[in-house]
Amino acid sequence: MRVFQIEGEWGIDNLKISTRPDPKPGPGQVLLRMSASSINFRDPIVPERAYGSQSGNLPLIPVSDGVGDVIDVGAGVTRVKVGDRACPAYFQTWISGEPNANRLTQSLGGPLDGTMSEFMCLSEEGVVKVPDYLTNLEASTLPCAALTAWSALVECGRIKPGEQLLIQGSGGVALFALQFAKMLGARATVISSSDEKIERLKHMGADATINYRETPEWGKAARALTDGRGFDHILEVGGEKTLPQSLRCIRPGGTLSMIGILSGGAMSTSLGLIITRQVKLQGITVGHRDGLEAMMNAMAQHQIRPVVDKVFDFAELKASFNYLKTGAQFGKICISHDR
Ligand SMILES: NC(=O)c1ccc[n+]([C@@H]2O[C@H](COP(=O)([O-])OP(=O)(O)OC[C@H]3O[C@@H](n4cnc5c(N)ncnc54)[C@H](OP(=O)(O)O)[C@@H]3O)[C@@H](O)[C@H]2O)c1
Structure with missing residues (x-):
């Protein structure tokens, strides 16, 4: 089968098209013919062994997210059948419940082989059937970015209708967060770097927007949009540079979901506000398979379509x-x- 793999030594220059023997499903396993993948921030840095020993061993097939057609199943498989389409879950052994060390380490695209492969052979427990209304490209976006937004807002955040959410940026996770917020009846304020993107965010239903390039101290402006009360939830993608602003506009008792550190990974803020405002600071790392399944059901119910920006060969x-x-x-x- 045709694969992309990092071979020989770590480094992006050693990421090449190659071949491996075709896999055959054993008992309880599913064979997928992959039709699409989607990329996340982590994927270009895995080839540089950015996650240390967590990156896995070589040769390694990169990329965590994708979708394929079920073309064969091993004995005893009941979760999917030949002819279904399925997404591999990002964490292959986190089926439900709380995270633990094993569940958080068995991720695709490092240390486990990822989706940039003609076929994938996986445990049936590690795949989720895809709703019919989604195209392959749309479905390929769900396992990491969409589930991260779902876990932050629904599984862990328990966001309610009428609550106020602040979302940072217009990347993959952010747009799913906006779609889920609208689905759940929450009010969404989005900050973005560009007026052009802000126009598109408004079309998608953003209730309020701030250009954070024009307003670098956006925390105060954002708080004013809530009549001074502050946000019930904030989806924090920036980290170092954005957390101080988020702490200026979170309401007492509000939930800050830390999902990314795009502006840096060090804490350089006055931590006292976390205590005096009794902020719930929750780290989110993708989510479990049952969450992926629940999210797909909710998306199908509301016919939510992922936003695909660009497609590569x-x-x-x-x-x-x-x-x-x-x-x-x-x-x-x-x-x-x-x-
Ligand atoms: N915790 C998890 O499980 C998990 C899962 C997926 C991703 N992540 C992380 O979450 C982050 C976002 O992932 P993604 O896939 O959505 O990325 P993406 O699609 O590459 O989107 C990134 C967007 O974030 C916005 N942004 C960048 N710096 C910002 C800043 N300082 N303030 C506000 N917005 C900023 C920009 O949007 P504008 O141009 O509109 O400003 C940018 O386009 C990454 O750090 C990624 O590693 C974490």
Whole structure:
């Protein structure tokens, strides 16, 4: 089968198209013919062994997110059948419940082989059937970015209708958060770097927006949008530079979901506000398989379509990584395995 893999030594230059023997499903396993993948911030840095021993061993097939057609199943498989489409879950052994060390380490695209492969052979417990209304490209975006937004707002955040949410940026996770907020009847304020993206965010239902390039001290302006009360929830993607602003506009008792550290990973803020405002600071790391299934059911009920920004050919994986690094995207960057 055709694969992309990091071979020989770590480093993006050693990420190449190669071949491996075709897999065959054993008992309890499912064979997928992959049709699409989508990329996340983590994927271009795994080839550089950015996650240390957590990156896995070589050769390694990169990329965590994708979708495929079920073309064969091993004995005893009941969760899917031949002809279904399925997404591999990001964490293969986190089925439900609380995270633990094992559940948080068995992730696709490092240390486990990822989706940039013609076929994937996985435990049936590690896949979720995809609703019919989604295209392959749309479905490929769900396992990491969408589930992270779902876990932050629904599974852990328990967001309620009428509550106020602040979302940072217009990347993959942020747009799913906006869609889920609207689905759940919450009020969404989004901050973004560009007026052009802000127009698109308004079309998607953003109730209020702030250009954070024009208003770097956006915390105060954001608080004013809530009549001074503050936000019930904040989806924190920036980290170092954004957390001080978020602490200025979270309400007492509000929930700050830390999902990214795009502006830096060190704490450089007055931590006292977390205590005096009794802020719930919750780290989110993707989520479990049952969450992915519940999220897909909710999306199907509301016919929510992921926003696909740009599609690259299979052979253009490195070009897709370079595009991701520009930050120009609005939503998800996908790879078609058919091209
Ligand atoms: N915890 C998890 O499980 C998990 C899962 C997925 C991703 N992540 C992390 O979450 C972050 C976002 O992921 P993604 O896939 O949504 O990325 P993405 O699609 O590449 O989107 C990034 C967007 O974030 C916005 N942004 C960048 N710096 C910002 C800042 N200082 N303040 C506000 N917005 C900023 C920009 O939007 P504008 O141009 O509109 O400003 C940018 O386009 C990454 O750090 C990623 O590693 C974490």
